[in-house]
Amino acid sequence: MSLALPSEVGGAVRRGLSPRTVIAALVLAAIIALALAAPLITPFDPLDQDLLALNQPPGAEHWLGTDHMGRDVFSRLVMGARTTLVVGFGGALVAFILGAGLGLVALSFGRAAETAMFALIDLVRAMPDVLLALLLIVALGAGAQPVMIALGIAFAPFFAYVARATFHREAVKDYVTAARLFGGGRLHVLRLHIAPNLVGGLITQAAILLPRCVVTESVLSFLGLGSSPDQPTWGRMVADASHYIETSPHAILAPVLAIVALTLSLSMIGDAVRRRLDPLRAADEAAL
């Protein structure tokens, strides 16, 4: 592949934001804004039970109705956005730091350290992420923090692989050889010459993994392993309402649609980020 992009394809890649991406960004911004403003806009305490108003359909007093314990669905949805966002994004952040950090440390120490570290990472990858997260939560106990750590450990290998692949791709290039010939040490070359090239790949990976982290968080809390029961999360709301699906579908539809809106917009933004930061690959796809 030639290094220079054909001008018309380059133009197509840099055409700016597609309407889809803009809508996705607006949806995400709205969810984040609701989560930030949660205590100000919730009409009820999300834990308050109104036992005289169980399974109420949406109406003037309860905008999205009430659930099987008489709790206001809208208030729970808005407060739940906080937990879902914090744990999902936090998990991705832990994965980023852990994966990129361990990968780079191993790479900077040379062949033996690299082989050992990646053998360990391969071992972690041999288990599917949900199963590993589940096992870690059993070991660490339920709660927001353990779930974040579990997500971080389960998704960290992806970042380590990206770091290694980019490292080896760059390490054979002429500018690295030149830097070494000028007497640059291993660490110096890594920090000054290779690290800047790692950033794009790692951010792309983060953008791709973010929706998966959020999905896994919602799966875990749906299975009852997320944060503690007094913290509403969307996954837990779905699980709670699933027993009353026939009588009060609104209580389950609200969190389901919220999860879908969040993960869909995240994956569209991830796609846009990938196209922007990985123009060669995107041009490849556009040409085919």
Add this chain to the structure above:
Amino acid sequence: MKTVLHRLSPFAIALARMLVQATGIVVVVFLLARLVPGDAVDVKGLEGDLTAAQQVALRHELGLDRSVPEQLVAWSWRALKGDFGDSIRFGRPVSGMLGTALPTTLLFAALSFALGLGLALALAVGAVTTGNRVLRELVNLFSVWSIALPTFCVGVIGILVFSVWLGWLPVLGSMNLPVIIIGIDSAGVIVKPLHEELREAATSAHVRTARAKGLAPWRIALRHLLPTAVPVMLALSGLVLTSLVAGTLTMEVLFGLPGVGSLLLNAIHGRDYPVIQAAILVIAVALVVINAATDLLHRLIDPRMTS
């Protein structure tokens, strides 16, 4: 002799890798379960009133007073023979509980896996041979579906539409809907890379020649594209298995299927550690074995892998 060895060595490597991975999983599962504060005797002690002397005796009987490596070896040796101990909550052998739950999960997973691979293959080959816009959009749609839609959300909407509003299916216990949901989800995991790979294969000389000879599109698809598609699909099937685990867990819980997933979650909520350990171990090791098997199959049918 040398050629036989040459052909066999990748198998030996695949087998060795499988054994190492399986051993690693056994160690990880055992050690993580040991991180849990309190042991089986503490759990029992909380329920009944065991005296301190009884607790010590029970710990000795269960081997909990020995060193961790010793316990690991003893536990793995018994697990290898299919003895996972007794459930703390039900007092029954864990192996028996797994035995009753496994057929449901295996049937469910096999059906979803087959549906997923079949769908992905049909869609990718169809899109490449016909160049149909609708099929190409379907490839993208399936791929976005599997990335962005958690299967349990799709399951909830499916129950609402097909069971509650249309009344076509029972809410609980039916396997039709979950198999379709997980099948589409699995197809979405691999359909895009498969499609990309096939598009590249479709530009190769032998397909161009077939087209120039005037062969019918379905014949090109079956005789000239499918042979390249199957090995690629086998290489990608590991990804499907990973997503299948999450899907099976949530679908079993949501649709009330009495499989290993339901068993595992009930055990987690009841802190039934022997059952948790055994269920996770069985799922993880089964995955390693299936992955090794598809890897071997891939090497067998694709001569490029051994040369």
